[in-house]
Amino acid sequence: MSPLIRWFHQLGSPPYFDRFAARWAPWAYALALLTMGVGLYGALFVVPADYQQGDSFRILYIHVPSAWMSLAMFALMAVYGAIALVWRIKLCEILAMACAPIGAAFTVITLVTGSIWGKPMWGTWWDWDPRLTSQLVLLFLYFGVIGLYAAIEDCRAAARAASLLAIVGVVMLPVIRYSVVWWNSLHQGQTIRVFGESSMDASMIPPLLWMIVGTKFWAIGSLLVRARADNLQREAGKDWVRRLAGAQR
Amino acid sequence: MDGKVTLRSAACALVRRDLRLLWRRRGDALQPALFAILVVVLFALALGNERGMLAAVAPAVLWVAVLLSGLLSLDNLFRGDAEDGSLEQWLLAPVPLAWLVLVRTLVHWATTALPLVLATPLLAELLGLPHDLLPVLLLSLALGTPLLSLVGAVVAALTVGMRRAGVLLALLALPLYVPILVFGAGSMSAAARGFDPGGGLLLLAAGLVLALVLAPVAAAAALRIAHA
Numbered sequence: 001m002s003p004l005i006r007w008f009h010q011l012g013s014p015p016y017f018d019r020f021a022a023r024w025a026p027w028a029y030a031l032a033l034l035t036m037g038v039g040l041y042g043a044l045f046v047v048p049a050d051y052q053q054g055d056s057f058r059i060l061y062i063h064v065p066s067a068w069m070s071l072a073m074f075a076l077m078a079v080y081g082a083i084a085l086v087w088r089i090k091l092c093e094i095l096a097m098a099c100a101p102i103g104a105a106f107t108v109i110t111l112v113t114g115s116i117w118g119k120p121m122w123g124t125w126w127d128w129d130p131r132l133t134s135q136l137v138l139l140f141l142y143f144g145v146i147g148l149y150a151a152i153e154d155c156r157a158a159a160r161a162a163s164l165l166a167i168v169g170v171v172m173l174p175v176i177r178y179s180v181v182w183w184n185s186l187h188q189g190q191t192i193r194v195f196g197e198s199s200m201d202a203s204m205i206p207p208l209l210w211m212i213v214g215t216k217f218w219a220i221g222s223l224l225v226r227a228r229a230d231n232l233q234r235e236a237g238k239d240w241v242r243r244l245a246g247a248q249r
Numbered sequence: 250m251d252g253k254v255t256l257r258s259a260a261c262a263l264v265r266r267d268l269r270l271l272w273r274r275r276g277d278a279l280q281p282a283l284f285a286i287l288v289v290v291l292f293a294l295a296l297g298n299e300r301g302m303l304a305a306v307a308p309a310v311l312w313v314a315v316l317l318s319g320l321l322s323l324d325n326l327f328r329g330d331a332e333d334g335s336l337e338q339w340l341l342a343p344v345p346l347a348w349l350v351l352v353r354t355l356v357h358w359a360t361t362a363l364p365l366v367l368a369t370p371l372l373a374e375l376l377g378l379p380h381d382l383l384p385v386l387l388l389s390l391a392l393g394t395p396l397l398s399l400v401g402a403v404v405a406a407l408t409v410g411m412r413r414a415g416v417l418l419a420l421l422a423l424p425l426y427v428p429i430l431v432f433g434a435g436s437m438s439a440a441a442r443g444f445d446p447g448g449g450l451l452l453l454a455a456g457l458v459l460a461l462v463l464a465p466v467a468a469a470a471a472l473r474i475a476h477a
Contacts (some may be wrong), residue, residue: 138293141424148421151408157410161407
């Protein structure tokens with residue numbers, strides 16, 4: 001068996017995952033703080049003010065990365081959910097459910113920063129525009145997954161049911177992603193392009209990239225910590241958890 | 250009958266049983282329609298007797314009334330069978346579970362949503378909807394209500410393991426209903442402003458085709474999870 005496959009199998013074991021998460025979560029958080037620190041410094045002090053919006057455009061350095069993460073976490077949750085449903089890997093159930101609160105938090109940040117920016121720029125906190133509405137629907141989908149997981153007593157059945165809901169909810173992701181392309185929207189269209197030239201000035205992009213990397217690391221750290229807590233809760237009463245609790249006392 | 254169970258015979262048996270059960274409790278069967286009428290009446294009274302305003306909000310009110318009354322009857326979709334053990338027989342049946350789910354959902358639609366769609370001209374008249382909008386409304390409801398039922402079936406199957414689904418059912422179903430409502434009511438408001446309502450209706454039809462294929466499979470998977 002190749003070492004990579006063996007490592008993958010080992011990671012599925014609760015005690016091994018506990019050690020893995022305990023070891024790497026602080027590193028992920030540290031990298032996240034570092035990259036987000038660099039990104040925020042660049043966003044607040046280095047990048048020039050926008051010729052139309054002045055300084056208020058700088059909120060986009062938080063808004064855009066969290067909006068991307070709100071979608072990415074849902075997709076990740078669905079992928080983990082699909083793995084959990086097909087191969088019944090307990091760890092993937094835990095990881096899928098750990099994605100939901102993180103994604104919900106990023107969605108809330110997106111909505112709040114968006115409306116703070118919208119008040120001076122559009123003159124309104126909220127508009128029933130396709131992108132804003134679909135982002136709100138995404139938040140409710142996250143709440144649905146969290147609620148369903150909490151409502152069913154048997155936690156393995158609960159995780160599988162909530163995973164299925166996440167997979168069903170994935171139909172919403174393309175609607176959100178392309179809502180500014182398909183409909184005439186108050187929200188601006190796509191400005192950052194991976195392929196081809198972005199319609200944003202090149203000097204404004206580096207802090208955004210730092211922030212995007214930073215939010216990824218933050219999500220990884222948060223995912224590990226949350227999954228570890230859920231893992232310990234599920235395994236409570238097993239010998240290795242007792243030993244762990246005893247060793248720390 | 251040579252004792253062999255085919256898709257057709259299973260569907261016939263299920264339809265016959267569901268209709269007979271419904272007939273024995275025919276008072277209950279009317280409740281969703283009554284609820285929708287009451288919602289419409291509440292809106293009409295709350296908005297005051299202004300014909301112009303009522304006619305303007307009529308399409309939205311009718312759509313929301315139909316959607317809410319569908320939500321109300323959603324919890325009964327599989328619960329009775331889960332409680333008396335019939336659902337276990339479904340899981341063991343020699344026909345695919347998704348097929349039984351599809352038949353059940355369509356019977357449920359035909360007995361709860363279809364009467365409402367048929368009552369829509371009456372409700373539209375209560376709200377003073379312009380007559381030329383009525384065909385668009387009926388078409389959007391005819392496409393939208395089966396879609397609501399199919400999506401609702403997935404959610405109902407997910408919550409069947411719980412003793413009482415209650416508000417959670419609404420929390421799970423309503424976000425998934427939003428696009429259906431947007432396209433359904435959107436085609437109406439487009440028609441009211443003199444635009445072509447075709448776009449929203451075609452999207453509803455596309456969603457219905459997709460849901461007819463995928464929703465029973467997803468609901469069947471959810472039922473298996475709930476009854477593992």
